[in-house]
Amino acid sequence: MSSTTADGASRGGGAAGEELAEGVRERETERGAFGEFRPASLPLATFGLSLATFMQVLDLTIANVSLPTIAGNLGASQDQSVWVITSFTVANAITLPLTGFLARRFGEVKTFVWATLLFTIFSLLCGLSTSLGMLVLFRAVQGAMAGPMYPLTQSLLVSIYPAAKRGMALAILAMVTVVAPIAGPVLGGWITGNYSWEWIFFINVPIGIFAAVVVAGQLRGRPEYIDKPRIDWVGLITLILGVGSLQILLDKGNQLDWFNSRTIVILAIVSAISLAVFLIWELTDREPVVNLRLFRHRNFAAGTLALVLAYAAFFSIGLLVPLWLQNTLEYTPVWAGLATAPIGIIPVLLTFFIGKYGTRMDLRWLASFAFVVMGATCFMRGDFFTEIDFYHVAMAQFIQGLGVALFFMPILTILLSDLSGREVADGSGTATFLRSLGGSFAASITTYLWTRGSVVNHATLVQHINAYSSEVREGIAAAGGLQQYAAGINRVITQQATQISFNTLFDGLGFIFIALVAVVWLAKPPFIARRGPAAGGGH
Numbered sequence: 001m002s003s004t005t006a007d008g009a010s011r012g013g014g015a016a017g018e019e020l021a022e023g024v025r026e027r028e029t030e031r032g033a034f035g036e037f038r039p040a041s042l043p044l045a046t047f048g049l050s051l052a053t054f055m056q057v058l059d060l061t062i063a064n065v066s067l068p069t070i071a072g073n074l075g076a077s078q079d080q081s082v083w084v085i086t087s088f089t090v091a092n093a094i095t096l097p098l099t100g101f102l103a104r105r106f107g108e109v110k111t112f113v114w115a116t117l118l119f120t121i122f123s124l125l126c127g128l129s130t131s132l133g134m135l136v137l138f139r140a141v142q143g144a145m146a147g148p149m150y151p152l153t154q155s156l157l158v159s160i161y162p163a164a165k166r167g168m169a170l171a172i173l174a175m176v177t178v179v180a181p182i183a184g185p186v187l188g189g190w191i192t193g194n195y196s197w198e199w200i201f202f203i204n205v206p207i208g209i210f211a212a213v214v215v216a217g218q219l220r221g222r223p224e225y226i227d228k229p230r231i232d233w234v235g236l237i238t239l240i241l242g243v244g245s246l247q248i249l250l251d252k253g254n255q256l257d258w259f260n261s262r263t264i265v266i267l268a269i270v271s272a273i274s275l276a277v278f279l280i281w282e283l284t285d286r287e288p289v290v291n292l293r294l295f296r297h298r299n300f301a302a303g304t305l306a307l308v309l310a311y312a313a314f315f316s317i318g319l320l321v322p323l324w325l326q327n328t329l330e331y332t333p334v335w336a337g338l339a340t341a342p343i344g345i346i347p348v349l350l351t352f353f354i355g356k357y358g359t360r361m362d363l364r365w366l367a368s369f370a371f372v373v374m375g376a377t378c379f380m381r382g383d384f385f386t387e388i389d390f391y392h393v394a395m396a397q398f399i400q401g402l403g404v405a406l407f408f409m410p411i412l413t414i415l416l417s418d419l420s421g422r423e424v425a426d427g428s429g430t431a432t433f434l435r436s437l438g439g440s441f442a443a444s445i446t447t448y449l450w451t452r453g454s455v456v457n458h459a460t461l462v463q464h465i466n467a468y469s470s471e472v473r474e475g476i477a478a479a480g481g482l483q484q485y486a487a488g489i490n491r492v493i494t495q496q497a498t499q500i501s502f503n504t505l506f507d508g509l510g511f512i513f514i515a516l517v518a519v520v521w522l523a524k525p526p527f528i529a530r531r532g533p534a535a536g537g538g539h
Contacts, residue, residue: 039160039218046157046169048214050176052116053153055207056146057177059088059123061184062200065322065336066192073197076132078327082447083136083251085319086440088143090247093436094240095147097289097429101231102148103155107224112152113216119145120208127201150177156219175351182344185322189337234281235289242274243437250444254452290433291426294419302522303415304431308438310371310407310516313509315439316446317378317400318343320505323447325393328386328498339393346401354409363410363527368517370410373403375513382507386499414520417527446505453501454494461493 039045063070063084071081102111122142129135154173161169191199249267256264282288295301321340325331331339358366377400384392412431419427 037160037222039222041218042160044214045160045218046172048211048218049112049153049156050173051207052112052211052215053150053173054176054180055204055211056119056149057180058184058187059142059146059204061181061318062188063088064319065185065189065326065333065340066197066200067323068326069192069197069333070132070135074129074132074135077255078323079251079254079447079451080132082319082443083132084139086247086251086443087136087140088146089436089440089443090243091140091143092147093433093440094243095144096151096433096436098231098236099148099151101229103152104225104227104229107226108152108155108159109215109219109222109224111148112156113212115145115148115152116208116212116215119149120204120212123201123204123208127198156215159222160219175348179344179348182341182348185337185340186334187337189333189335192333194334230287232282232285232287232289235278235285238274238278238281239289242271242278245271245274247440247444250441250448254448291423291430294423294427294430297418297423297427299418299523299527300415300427300431302519303411303417304434306367306516306519307411307415307431308434309512309519310374310411311435312438312442313378313512314374314404314407316442316505316509319443320446320450320502321381321393321397323450324498324502328495328502329388335390339390340397342394342398343401343404345398347405350402350405354405358406358409359413359527362525363414364520364523364525366406367410367414367520370403370406371513371516371520374400374407375510377403378506378510378513382503382510384499384503384506386495411520414523414527417523417525450498450501450505453504454498457497457500458493461497465489465493 067081067084068078070076070084071078074081099111106114119142122138122145125138126135126142129138157169157173188200191197191203245267249264249271253264258264259268279292282290282292295304318340322336325336325339326333377396380392380396380399412428415431416424416427
């Protein structure tokens, strides 16, 4: 799941939310105004905020099992259909750092309501798309609108609950964001299998309108402090150019024959120059859009590296498994969703206990165990074959859920542990931004490697077909002719070639998770943030 299941996708905007929540707490201390505001119905306001978050997080995973159907209906290839995922995640990552600026400029309630409504409008346009280009464009804008939604939900919940009950409010939100990625593949598969893929976007329309109306009504009159904050335009523009060019390069590289294409060369030059300027500018600007100076802290550097690489591998799993189930094993979207859903069971059951008791032990051991579990499940999939049954596929997902449940809290706590003051919010925001980009880039890279590996394996396997062998001649006779035999044997070879490529990729992902154990141990205790939320940084 994630982006795609359980905890992973649930933490998409938590970083900026912590920054906003910290700002809320500071303003309460100074003025006490937010502590006095209560909506007309606290349960209804909570439901509206949580529903919008559920919708936004759901969209991170609901399209995964529908990609083969979308590709077929819109005349796109498998690697092109992945743009539906990457366009959303890249745009989401880019707008995350803008959340604080938008909230201070227009107000948190107004920004949230308009982000939810625009998300809903572009969900409708996604469903009405008649080409892959239209769908990718509308998904990118949808992802951009989703960026501020989760952090603003967290900030608004903090502001409307009494201090003594805020932990419960955030626990409710955390549970919602764990359940949504579980429901995504199942719901997406059911809708695609029984109706059409367009409805995975259309269902957002009534949900989004209802959530926006409820929040606008319940939080009317809430105190807002509007100012005109400075925005790092140079950093933002170079970020968009650099990341956007690199993502397009990764998505279209195979199609355009990589650096034999002038387009790819131009994209590489634009990306390299933009990212170089971005790095220099962000390291010297007074108020950078992404605070890269935090990497001077040992625990932040080690924790963020582990988070980005682990989430990239985790996101790859959430994308590859549904595609493999449908394209290689010929599962229907419904059964592909059911087979992947068990990954969220353990995180739902353990979230509360890990948050409460996890910090009582050395978090490096907890994270190491999580990586070993996730690596082991990758090696399990590395031994899968084309006749594997549903039980073993679902069991690998279920076991991986233990690693997912134990992964995020320790890593997020470690990376925030040697930060202080405003660095906590900046660090959480920077880590979330890089984690989102890591997932998006991983989706493009792993899809390319799987497709490329399948082509190479197909060519290798074909070499073993000898037209003069007795087995081939018997096969031709049994099939009723050369043409029928060629079609049948090509289908078998294609299936085996994609399976071998799948196995190779998952062995590689397994080694990545095992290597991350060493990265975690580069951090040094104590793992308690000097100020600000530690374990909650990812929510």
